[in-house]
């Protein structure tokens with residue numbers, strides 16, 4: 666059976682984004698082995714002085730780490746391993762300030778690691794190492810970023826697709842824009858996106 670990792674940041678009570686993630690789980694939990702990584706509970710460590718320097722020394726300098734430094738990288742390494750082991754990754758996140766919440770960016774910062782999720786080929790060019798993995802992003806936002814005038818300032822979708830793409834992962838986006846802009850008909854927006862989730866699920870788990 667395939668393995669699916671659901672990486673979720675839905676901190677708000679009554680979260681609309683959580684509805685998309687819950688629907689995905691509801692229709693697929695008997696078709697794939699699902700593991701949930703709740704970033705509000707297991708929050709990636711930010712890259713600060715203490716852990717960034719050992720990370721660079723190990724990943725780029727090949728320096729073996731002492732126990733103390735290895736321990737500082739343990740959590741982010743565990744999150745990386747979870748991503749490596751997944752056949753499918755579903756990222757469930759709202760838009761915050763035109764991009765993803767910092768906690769979600771911290772997850773990408775944790776798992777984009779040299780020789781684990783990306784590397785260099787024989788010509789010295791960078792290449793993603795998770796070429797067999799597929800990703801889906803499920804996002805909601807208050808306004809509609811699929812149309813002008815906001816279309817060009819959705820930095821969430823390019824960030825998500827570039828970070829996954831850098832690791833070799835092809836991504837599908839199902840983004841239910843407009844929780845505030847279309848408040849009076851948001852149930853319809855959600856229903857439309859449930860259909861897209863069902864269609865992709867049929868492709869993934871056929």
Ligand SMILES: Cc1cc2nc3c(=O)[nH]c(=O)nc-3n(C[C@H](O)[C@H](O)[C@H](O)COP(=O)(O)O)c2cc1C
Nearest residue numbers: 677680681682759760761762763805806807808844
């Ligand atoms: C801190 C914060 C920042 C937000 N930034 C944006 C934004 O840049 N653009 C937007 O359209 N909506 C923004 N919103 C609204 C949320 O994206 C929207 O309400 C979304 O549906 C929230 O998802 P949730 O229901 O899962 O919490 C923001 C909300 C919060 C709490």
